Amino acid sequence: MTTAAMTKKGGIAPKDGMPSMLAYLTRVLKMPTIGAFWEELAGQARDQNWSHEEYLAALLQRQLADRESKGTTMRIRTAHFPAVKTLEDFNLDHLPSLRRDVLAHLATGAFVAKAENVILLGPPGLGKTHLAIGLGVKAAHAGYSVLFDTASNWIARLGAAHHAGRLEAELKKIRRYKLIIVDEVGYIPFDQDAANLFFQLVASRYELGSIMVTSNLPFGRWGETFSDDVVAAAMIDRLVHHAEVLTLTGDSYRTRQRRELLAKENRASNG
């Protein structure tokens, strides 16, 4: 077998044996993992009497696993999470009312495939942002593109696009993300223009792409934050039509951690 016969372009393929032939082929086929591991796995295959099929499958599996993990790393990087938080780090005992089965289902990312939404409501420090990041990371693992930002930053982004006369293009660009996370709706009030932009964001993704929203305010008070009851109602209607709404209740985790730290310091100074 000559290497020249393997390529239409001819002349580019190396002629000095199997290693450089495989190096060339795996590079052209963009399968660097196979390029790096074929030799090691071939040794293993000989030692353990693998069939040709088993050897081929092992190589392809290695390449696929590598590609998937690189994809996940890339999706997590481009999601712009403000911190690294995982569901595994989340202490569910602190939130006994949170339905574990619902959370486990959301963690599969299946809601993203169905363009459903997730709304996390509750007072400060209960873990809304932590859960949103954790679920976003899970969605990235499941193969979905994610983009995280605070409500004010989303509005700023849409405002700039609107100002430049390219709001539609921006909404289309955002739709390329299967899941967008809008953190902290409610802390900073929006004027009417901002509320309209946010409404357009929600409407443009309705039944097409998922939105995860966190808010310290119950829906009944969204009219205040968006300075318009009618727009808020229409937005909530679209958001919750296909959505899981998780209302968190309890004490702030931040306060609890501070209390525990103080108690520990007191014990140390008393003992």
Ligand SMILES: Nc1ncnc2c1ncn2[C@@H]1O[C@H](COP(=O)(O)OP(=O)(O)OP(=O)(O)O)[C@@H](O)[C@H]1O
């Ligand atoms: N159940 C929990 N287990 C582990 N860490 C938690 C839990 N709840 C909250 N935390 C941690 O406590 C801090 C506050 O949580 P987080 O920022 O998610 O709260 P939040 O509900 O978004 O609050 P805010 O409304 O003020 O933004 C974070 O560092 C988070 O990782």
Ligand SMILES: [Mg+2]
């Ligand atoms: Mg938060």
